[in-house]
Amino acid sequence: MLVDLISGLFIGAGGLFVLIGALGIIRLPDVFSRMQSVSLIETVGAGLLCMGFIVKVGFSLVGLKLILLLTIIFFLGPVVTHAVAQAALAAGVKPLLVHDRRSAATKADAQPVSASVDKIKTPNVKASVKKALPKSGSKKADI
Amino acid sequence: MEILVDAVLLTLLVVITLAILFQRNLFAVVLLAGAYSFLMASIMLVLDAVDVAMTEAAVGAGISTALFLATLYLTHGKEYLQPNFKFQSILVVVLAGGMLIWGMWDMPEFGVMQAPLHENTAPGYLDASKNHLMPPNVVTAVLADYRSFDTLGETTVIFTAGIGVLLILRGRKKPKKSKNKAENSHET
């Protein structure tokens, strides 16, 4: 009974964190900040979920597998996000700092073109149609 | 519950397929194909095909992606521009799709136990696994025992494909890359 309660709490919290991370994936403005919410899913979300299941099954083969899985996700997720960040930086994607956001916002105010930072939709679609393949430089297209 | 999860995953699959259709950057196409494979493997798991899901994840998301990337490297993966809308193709495709839907509409409903498919041979294999000295995994039992010659033939197919890739790529200028590719296809 207590076990059920504890594991339920863990799993619920994990689901909540996964949801928050998902919100971040669609709402945050650029790659680097999205990376942060992805790692939220991969560490806290996955960790809490696996914790809950481990508490539920106790010490058994399934529990052992869950521990292995938790280890893998917990350590390899940040490795992957780090690699993505490194590759993005090497390809010339600049992080969108607060200071940049302000200037982008004022620029958007100055120009009638809707390049507002909050509405990431329109620039996104445009940039993806325009197909910004690797070659840096053109990364200015988004936001 | 299974039906709901299944339906959501299938919808995501449709979305990704449409994205692949309209995407012009080959690199992004390969990435999306990898995501498609993961989703498809999840669907296979929901459909209770555990072994198939594992194979699909390994082959679709792992080896296929590596093969596509190797080919992109060798062919420089340029973007391409061409007229998008081809009337004849769309006509053919819509006709084929309509006929398929028409033909499949009479099939038994999803997940019904009384479908003819489930009543003839499958219970025999399940019983054999349950009562005789067969491994508990029925798929393994069928694959490695009842039809092991078939599996041998399958291995032969992979071998032949590896030899074929080697022969096709033999006379190239950069032998290093072709060897790399052949190894990739060999690992299956």
Added chain:
Amino acid sequence: MYLFATIAILIAMCCAVARAVVGPNIFDRMLAANTIGSLAVLLLVCFGFLMGRPEWLDIALTYGLLNTAATLTVLKYYRHGDLSVDADHEKGADDAG
């Protein structure tokens, strides 16, 4: 609770797919593809418990490893334009070009 977790993961998967489809540049897609893989692992675990047979966690392990390997392969290809390059031997070589 299992149900809630499963639905949360499905919703997160929808968001990741949306990001993979819309994503302005290639790294967004890459990140989204990796997220889809991780979420598939979590979905697999939750779904196993939901259906009462949590034995196929081996497959989840396979997924997790493959997901990482695939993403790193793609990144390596993207960064160096080649899969067989030795990254340690070209320190400082800026091939971002």
Added chain:
Amino acid sequence: MIDFGEILLKYNAIVTVFLMVTSLYIVIAKGNMIKKLVGLSLFQTSVYLLYLSPAKIVGGTAPIIADAIMVYSNPLPHVLILTAIVVGVATLALGLALVVRIQDAYGTIEEDEIFRAEGDA
């Protein structure tokens, strides 16, 4: 009023047909060889789905025998598809090798450019 229950029960078949049709369109209408091969592998995957959907029994579990479980899904399509996947990746490798040779011979992997080169020759 649309009957959503029936749609949900037919949803697998509908999506399977849609995937088949879309990937068939990619194969026959897109000019780039690599994209054609991506379409071909998507087509194969939708065929897997075509085989695996009827094998599922709602309420059943995967065909791995355990005590106290009565209903299993049908294992035979799984066996067929397991073979098909492996053969599929062999086909894919061969096709990609051919694409590499085509690039060597023509300098392009666009279908129309290859046709043009052939017509001139």
